Amino acid sequence: MADSHPSYASTSTSTPLAQKPHLNGHRKSLSPVARTKILLLGLRRAGKTSIQQVLFNKLPPKQTFFLETTMRIVKHIYDTVIPLEIWDCPGNITVDTLGAPLSQFTTLIFVIDIRDLYNQPISKLVEFIVAAYRENVNINFEVFVHKAEKLQEDDKIENFRQIHERVSDRLLDLSQEYEQVQLGFHLTSVHDHSLHEAFSRVLHKMIDSLPYLEDLLNVFCANSQSPKAFLFDIASRLYLATDASPVDSATYSLCCDYLQMLNSFGPLYKSITASPSRTQKLTPTPPPSASSASSPKSRSPSPPDNSTLPRASAHTNTKRPSKDIFYPSAATSLQQTTPATTLTYHLITPHLALLALVPTSVYEGRRGLLEYNVVFFREGVQEICDVEKETRGG
């Protein structure tokens, strides 16, 4: 097991390592893996490609305006805790022209423009639900009522309610059997965090190891007095898991913005912290504060001394220098919170990061303990990722 782990190494304010393996937001897969498939459906101009591009290809929302019409199915792959394959379909696709059995999809996301006349999209959605449910009763059906930012709050809620009601009514008119179909409805927009939050919730239903990730987060929160912690996929800014306390959109948005800021500025620091010369320099003389964290398997039982830990430091595992991986961290104190709160970022794997709210008193006074808890959390997540990788191949 130890060999499959990257060596635990360092903390620093830069985040660049997280972006390096991505190419246009996609991570390269070297051999075939069993991917979880998502079907993205909706009428023309509903916003399907925009959703895929904003989430997984870092397309700025304003530039979605220039996207061309999708003429044939485009399959996008994306690797996070689980490997995904997202099928972006043209607006005129039907069950017959899809050319693939619906049973192979784990999730079907149907995008409806909130300002559209609903009859046509709802008919199409119902057609797909009926066909898919016949083939696979376990498929997740998700409806994104999209471009929600276009409407005032009252109209938005009213339209959302109407769409929800009409879809349910149409299904019930067909057969009582469809009463059991679980439909998830989400208000989304590429112009705010609602899309990220909705897609995160959709993703949770597909991650088999979610309960284990949640347990790890609960333990981290309890031991670090953290009121809220998220495990984020860094590039897409989707949260893969969170602790048991309820998610409020403001906290999620805050974490999302902070991650975006780090993603934007992190690359500026990369060449310095991860350069071979720095690695070599650090290898023979790791800072004393690093001793307890130098290897996941050789932690000392007592956490490192807070007073000697700088806010950002870097050190490496002396045993396996060729496999050095830096684990950057960063923190920012939040204004006007009582009690004073600090938002922390810790890289967990090259693609995942832990974002947590911690009382500033804990962050400043018991920093070593916090870092110590991160080591345990990281080790747990890495093991879960290794198991996922092993079971899916690739």
Ligand SMILES: Nc1nc2c(ncn2[C@@H]2O[C@H](COP(=O)(O)OP(=O)(O)OP(=O)(O)O)[C@@H](O)[C@H]2O)c(=O)[nH]1
């Ligand atoms: N206001 C607003 N416009 C959006 C949003 N998402 C997408 N759009 C716009 O909707 C238009 C169509 O977006 P696409 O992503 O091309 O839609 P599509 O469903 O892929 O369209 P087809 O390829 O024709 O099937 C573009 O002009 C986008 O800028 C959103 O959340 N809010």
